[in-house]
Amino acid sequence: MAILQGKKAIIIGDRDGIPGDAIKACAESAGADVVFSSTECFV
Amino acid sequence: MDLENQKRVLEFTEEYGKDNVVVILGAAEGEAASLAAETVTLGDPTFAGPLAGVSLGLAVYHVVEPAVKEEFDPAVYDEQCGMMEMVLDVDDICNEMNAIREQAAEV
């Protein structure tokens, strides 16, 4: 069963890893509904 | 995890139900990914935020994990994350994520 298709996705990206917007584009391509996307910054 | 982000995770889980929510992480390191994953499954281990002592048990993946990666459009993934696969320690991230999911499953 698909993990993301039709699910509500919450995205916690990382400025020095993969940023939120980049993950959002991926998640949407898998049919997820992105309800929140943010990017954390440790520095 | 940032307090505001914890609050949003809690609110969205209450709104949509925990079975309908998936959290996707982009942390730079296995350890940081593991901490974030722990926060949305077992609760905030730093006891600082709204998820302290709250075990949401959400499905959580790092964006580079094969299980979710195979569901993405490969072209989109390559454009957005392809280069970072050469930079991040993907194995370490996957191991840390698996460990947390196992731990969460036992509870």
Place this chain on the structure above:
Amino acid sequence: MSNSVIKGAGYILVHVPGMVMDHGTTQTTEKVVNPDSEYLKEMPSHMRSYEQALSYAPNQTYIGNLSIEDLTAMGDPWYEEGKQVEGKRYGKFGEIMPEAEFILMLQICDAFDLVRLDKDFVAATRPALEAHPLMTPAILGLLKEGVDQDDINHYVNEEHAEAITLDGKLVGYVKRAHDVDANLSAHVMFENLVAKASGVLSILHLVKNAGIDASEVDYVIDCCEEACGDMNQRGGGNFAKSEAEIAGLKNATGSDARGFCAGPAHAMVEAAALVKSGAYKNVIVVGGGCTAKLGMNGKDHVKKGLPILEDCLGGFAILVSENDGINPEINLDVLGRHTVGTGAAPQNVIQSLVTDPLAANGMTIKDVDKYSPEMQNPDITKPAGAGDVPEANYKMIAALGVKLGQLQRTEIASFVAEHGLKGYAPTQGHIPSGVPYIGYARESILEGKTKNAMIIGKGSLFLGRMTNLFDGVSFLIQKNTGKDDAPVAAAGSGKQPVIGIAASGTELGRENLEKAVALAAKKGVKAVIIDGEDCLSKMEEMLKAGEIDAAVASHYPFPIGVSTVGRVVTPAEGKEMFLANTTGTSSTDRVAAMVLNTVAGIIAAKACGNDKPTVGIANVDGARQAEIALNKLSEGGYKINFAESSRADGGAVMRGNDLLKGSADIMVIDSLTGNLMMKMFSAFTTGGSFESTGFGYGPGIGEGYSQLVLIISRASGAPVIANACAYAAELVNAGWTKIAAKEYAAANKAGLAQIIEDIKASNAKAPAAAGAAKIEAPAKEVCDADIHGVEVMDIEDAVTSLWAKGIYAESGMGCTGPVVMVNASKLDAASDVLREGGYIK
């Protein structure tokens, strides 16, 4: 216009354990959310003493006492026992100030009677500040005597004043500047005064280090991350002028620039532009420290038994001045920018900040000696799960280099080691962002150890909740190229170019080379002979070091993607013609190579002064396919002026007599045939063993390739070698790398990459279909219908592809070219198959 230069730098730290506890947001948040937490109880025992902070290696590197090389050699983590270094307060860039003296600085910087200090504390600390080498009487005169402890207790307990503590003892306060206005609250005033005081200290050190009179500074840009203003203009400003005032820069005005951690890089670019434009002569970029980020990752440090490593405020100041012909320049041609449209994907970010600006100037990632992205100390970030931030940045640059074919995958680690730097700056947001290295870069370039450095600032704009966008800018610092207005992109010094001749194995002897040097001199071109079996590696080193601006070599292994554009004198009318190409491989696909050769030819022709060269395609295999592709490129926006054959039927495809006549300025040809033609043109009057005319096989040109090497042959005579040197000098003087970058950018915009891909894909299909298995012909039929338009090279494959579908076909040569013949009843089906296979249109 002359580029601006970096005339000096100042870097300071202030060890402030008291402020970590009272003002770091991690701690203040914890006090609200979890006042009884273990962390708050345990934290005080993790604070470092001033002496411990002094002996911490990265701190000594920041102020200039311990070189980055020595720091790197020690190996991180540097907090480990036994890695402490000599703890000096002052370094060549600045100092590490203790908290007590800095508290006096806070009061000195307070223009509104908001800071009040215990009078005993002032009396006890004042002598230390008076002994400070940079504190002038004017500055010390701003210090007040102090107040009683009762006054302090009253304001802190009753009037919302922000406490100032030293070693756990209350020694003063910052009171609110307005009873209601949150922007003038004691907390905000405290943060702003800290930023101002640490900025002032940075400027004082800079002015001393740069050896400039304070009155000569005419503009200051502050790029810290605080905002000053009242409720009617929350970010009204301006820190810059307030700092200039205390630092005694009486002829300066200024303004604030903000961009999160990218602020300093933006400010540097603005300063460089202000100076280059002539608006100001001496501009200081300054950034003071930030109390909020003190102890930001303290929880992780305490959990892992480490000291609280974020116990220092950081500050820096850089002087950007008019070109003095000596100091390293800021090259505003190499300007990276993350635009609104760039997006968040890390590869897009790095592309916009690093590879795009380099490519636009004909450079690759290897052409930059050192990169300074975010120089955060990994001791701080690693335990917090953020990894080694500078190292991750270098890996990203290298990884993108791999994607762009500028680097092999196996070279990533060596690239990181060679072009990277260890991070040593405190995690004060804007402070580590690119700028910490400018002081060291200036010295290294002045000493000739490195030739350039790229400073990269990145900023998390999304934290401001105004946008989800990221941000960043970058710029290049390079060796001074001289005060005059010589083109900066040209290699070397902008003077008369020097051409090296590396011709080991020449069949004509060294005498021939000496004649060539003399002939070149007559043409006004300076050439030097590079002797020895290892002349090629010597040549590469000399090119890299800028000792020669270009080289002429009898052999050179260019990478795939680079091939040479020859230049001949055609016999019919003595007209010059570029042969594109003559050696090297633009692409392993012959037709794709011819398309790329066209762009290379146009670059060579334009660099030699022909702004609108005409392009003809030699009538070799694949000429028609190349013509179709070039038409597509031209229609896509990369305008090509096609030449017209001198033959009656015209067209852009050139016959033998067009070659002799020079009907096109650029003759596009595959490099094997081109090589053959080159030989013919150069040696047909001598019988072959001595090439006497023309300019040789020409420069290796390819996208992103910036080394200028021109090829001659072992049979090239002195006149040809001399002409090759002149050809090289023309390219250097024209700034050929810039022309190349511009042409490739334009061709790419017109879809060059896709066109090349399409050609390769369609040409790859044919052998695959044929090679899969031996395909037998179906039962023979009468072939009474012709299909035209199949390339002669593909004709047998086309026939086989029909057999594979059960259609009997034969190949043949019609009056107008090759034909595939089938039974008329199968004509439509066969045409479909051939179309699908890419054999016909």
